[in-house]
Amino acid sequence: MYEITDEEIKWTEEILLPSGSSFDVQRRNVIKCLSSKDIIACPGSGKTTALLAKLLILEKNLPLDNNQGICVLTHTNVAIDELKNKIDNRNSRIFSYPNNFSTIQSFVNKYLTVPAYQYFFKNDIHIIDNEFYKNEFIKEFMKIPRRYRVSILKRAAHIPVHSLLHLEIHESVFTLMWGNRPLKQVYSENTPTYKILSTLKKEMLKRGILTFQEAFVLAQKYINTFPEIKELFSARFKYLLIDEMQDTSYNQQLVIQGLFDSDKVVTQFYGDRNQAIYEEKATSEVDNFRQGYPLLIDNSLRFSxxxxxxxxxxxxxxxxxxxxxxxxxxxxxxxxxxxxxxxxxxxxxxxxxxxxxxxxxxxxxxxxxxxxxxxxxxxxxxxxxxxxxxxxxEKAPFEKAKTFNDYISHLNKLNSTFAKDYREAFINCFLNFLRHLNIRNESRYFTGKSLIGYLDNKLQKGFSDIEKLMTEWTLKLNSGINIETELKNFLSNEFLPHFEITVANDKISSFFTANYDVSDDEQKNLADFxxxxxxxxxxxxxxxxxxxxxxxxxxxxxxxxxxxxxxxxxxxxxxxxxxxxxxxxxxxxxxxxxxxxxxxxxxxxxxxxxxxxxxxxxxxxxxxxxxxxxxxxxxxxxxxxxxxxxxxxxxxxxxx
Structure with a gap:
């Protein structure tokens, strides 16, 4: 059985730690551990750095026996970016097949929800996004005759109807729910109100508009229908490493446990149950991830x-x-x-x-x-x-931005301490550029997620190179450096060729030269943001x-x-x-x-x-x-x- 050596750990120290620093005994134990284990880490423990060290060492030993891979799952793209930025300049093998490096949501969407929807609904998913779902649901809800709408809102008692009415699995069957109860227990199936709500929800499903939570419902149903999936995933991956395990919801746990055989896959869960602050994730549910006596990192690098x-x-x-x-x-x-x-x-x-x-x-x-x-x-x-x-x-006010000049104006005035605000602006600019040129993702316009997915598959290093560019632009903006020319050249000469579509020069030029007037109220909103x-x-x-x-x-x-x-x-x-x-x-x-x-x-x-x-x-x-x-x-x-x-x-x- 392969064992991680002190020499390999010393090599990672030179890459990841400040000069002269080294991993202590607790962190070395975490890095060396190659068996199923929970890693409980206190705030500011540097657990992500220890996880990075393990990944760097495992990467040197790729491919694993039988060409098995490593599956790394996190909860946010920020965490993915942090890990990628520190690893990708060394070697990109860990980001390619048979390995997986993604959020839990994107992993489940790609491998389970999309094929599940195609199988059960005989169509392609349009979008998996809570905000988009909410907006479309409200549009449909407002079409309901007022007398029924008022009655439904009264029954909801100030809880948003779009969150009350959702899809779950009961006894392996798709079930429409109203909060914690099946809809048919709230409204009799032969009543007009039941039929209205049932039709509304079914229409949303038919259009392929899902919430993040419903993506896991479809995934669970797919696993139940095809239990052999567990054998396939357990054969593909040797290691499953989950960061911030305390943020894993019950539905996410069910899917993960349905995919990976703990007798065949080394499973390690990194996190701190004391920091499980999302109320929908009850402690009893999170505790399902316990794997015997954990490894501890109880000395913080953050605080005194x-x-x-x-x-x-x-x-x-x-x-x-x-x-x-x-x-x-x-x-x-x-x-x-x-x-x-x-x-x-x-x-x-x-x-x-x-x-x-x-x-x-x-x-x-x-x-x-x-x-x-x-x-x-x-x-x-x-x-x-x-x-x-x-x-x-709130999110930066980009809703009315239409042209390149709008985005440059917004970026110069943003003055945010949050890198994600700039990232959102850049991606919105990319999307608006594609819409202006009428470049679509098959029959639909690109969304942020579908664009990243497209480029991940298209480019050798996926979207990571563009992520690095966005980070560089953000640093320049915060230093007062104008990026207008740089961003314009990127869109025309580097970004557009990825779509292999011929576009007239005057059409491209019109995006960069058009103006859009911003009202005084919007200017004040930006200044006060x-x-x-x-x-x-x-x-x-x-x-x-x-x-x-x-x-x-x-x-x-x-x-x-x-x-x-x-x-x-x-x-x-x-x-x-x-x-x-x-x-x-x-x-x-x-x-x-x-x-x-x-x-x-x-x-x-x-x-x-x-x-x-x-x-x-x-x-x-x-x-x-x-x-x-x-x-x-x-x-x-x-x-x-x-x-x-x-x-x-x-x-x-x-x-x-």
């Missing part, structure tokens, strides 16, 4: 020991976290506030950042994060309670510190120099007795169901910072717990507000 000490019990399954001794250790801080001074929490956070000299330390990213963004009850605390100007980040989620703190010396405000889900996977966790209304307030204040004090007990979800969110939010963790807590929730928290190493800072008679501006008075 003081942060490790503070968060090790703010989780469902406590672990003896170890921090990074090379990072300056600062006391975690609780910012105590009340309803009257809540809007001084962010300025206080800014002051703490400034006084600790963090403005030029770490990655210089400062974020305030919370869970709840809105609530109809004005008495409940939500993120805008702290910063009334906050608006949840990023500012709505940023708070600017100006220190007493005049230094600017930008604090980005986001949801906990929005910062998962990120690292910040300092993070402020904002208490918000969730079921009941998060830090009241019976919620998670006792966990913050280091007293860990078996959490109740609602506590469990709050703990997972708090754990993800509080494990983002490298240097400083702050938590905003109402004074009534904190009362009686102060001494215990101080004994555990927390600082407690009060904010008070007074009016400066001369300037009529609010100032901060802080006390420790």
């Amino acid at each position: 020991q003081s942060i490790a000490n503070s968060i090790k019990t703010i989780c469902v399954n406590p672990q003896d976290l170890k921090g990074n001794d090379t990072i300056r250790s600062l006391k975690p801080t609780i910012i105590r506030f009340n309803k009257e001074n809540i809007q001084m929490v962010l300025p206080t956070f800014g002051e703490i950042i400034y006084k600790n000299g963090l403005a030029h330390e770490g990655n210089q990213t400062f974020k305030a994060v919370g869970r709840v963004t809105q609530n109809n009850d004005s008495e409940k605390i939500v993120i805008p309670s702290y910063y009334p100007y906050y608006k949840k980040r 990023q500012k709505q989620s940023d708070y600017l703190y100006v220190s007493e010396s005049g230094e600017n510190i930008i604090i980005n405000i986001d949801t906990i889900h929005g910062v998962k996977g990120e690292t910040h120099t300092a993070t402020l966790y904002l208490e918000t209304f969730s079921y009941a307030y998060e830090f009241d007795n019976g919620k998670i204040i006792d966990f913050l004090k280091g007293n860990h007990t078996e959490p109740k169901k609602r506590q469990e979800q709050m703990l997972k969110l708090a754990y993800v939010g509080m494990s983002r910072p490298s240097h400083l963790l702050c938590v905003a807590i109402r004074e009534e929730a904190l009362e009686g717990h102060e001494l215990d928290l101080i004994d555990l190493g927390w600082d407690i800072v009060d904010v008070r507000v007074h009016k400066d008679i001369n300037t009529e501006e609010q100032t901060i008075v802080s006390q420790s």
Whole structure:
């Protein structure tokens, strides 16, 4: 049996780690492991780097016996891009047959959902996309006679009808569902309402418009119909490696378990169950992936020991976290506030950042994060309670962009800290270019996914080279460099030839020369796009510190120099007795169901910072717990507000 050697690991250290650094014992154990195992890794553990090292070594030994391959599955394209960018410049064999390197969704779509739809519906899928599905569903729903529409909406009780009405498998049969119940149990099959909803859903299926979740329903039905598929996939792949396993839904697990025989395929699941923050993925479902005693990586490269000490019990399954001794250790801080001074929490956070000299330390990213963004009850605390100007980040406004000049204008004004915003703009530009030239994917216009799939099959290195170009363009835009000529030349001379279609020069030229007027309101929308989620703190010396405000889900996977966790209304307030204040004090007990979800969110939010963790807590929730928290190493800072008679501006008075 093949074994990974220390010499091979040393070779990967020279590629993946900073000069002079090496993998410790825990990470070496993970890299060397070639048997079925769970790898439980704490936040900031560098587990992806350990996975990369294993892949680099396995790649050197391709092809495997019997020409078997390696299947690597993740949950986001961002994770795929990260892995590809670090491997692809070495060798591309791992991205070609018989290997697979993709998201779980694209893997299932390609190998199961598409052939399943062709088999069961005798047609080709049009699109698998939640947003497209929602828009098309609403269009069809609005055609229903008003009296039935009103009745259906009343029954839905404010839950979107497009999410209630969906397809599942019950006893191996496709079943129309209304929430958790079969539709026929909600409306009798002979009623007009049942017939209307049933016809609407069947028409969506007939058109080949599916949600991501329904893609897995079709895949499961296909596996049930042709169980020999499991033998085929188990023969093709020697290794199955899944990253961020805690984000794997129940339907995804069913499909994976239906495809891979654990007696024949080495299965390794990388992740941290404490960070399973997506509520539709219940813990009992995620636990189906347990494979005996796991390998652990419990020392974080991200944060200091003081942060490790503070968060090790703010989780469902406590672990003896170890921090990074090379990072300056600062006391975690609780910012105590009340309803009257809540809007001084962010300025206080800014002051703490400034006084600790963090403005030029770490990655210089400062974020305030919370869970709840809105609530109809004005008495409940939500993120805008702290910063009334906050608006949840939305997709960049490219809907009205039609020409090349539009995209250049939008890109120059975007000023986003999120690479995905630029990537979306570039891909939309590519799609609009193809539509302008009437270049189609067989009979339909390309979508983002079908374009990437087309180029993946067409190009030797797939879409990865274009991904690298988009990254280079993004860096240039952020440095103030104009990419107009570069992007224009790419579209005309490199991108277009991939489609092997002759297009008149004047048709191409018209895309680059046409203009589209942008209204003043749109210009203002573009200018305000990023500012709505940023708070600017100006220190007493005049230094600017930008604090980005986001949801906990929005910062998962990120690292910040300092993070402020904002208490918000969730079921009941998060830090009241019976919620998670006792966990913050280091007293860990078996959490109740609602506590469990709050703990997972708090754990993800509080494990983002490298240097400083702050938590905003109402004074009534904190009362009686102060001494215990101080004994555990927390600082407690009060904010008070007074009016400066001369300037009529609010100032901060802080006390420790």
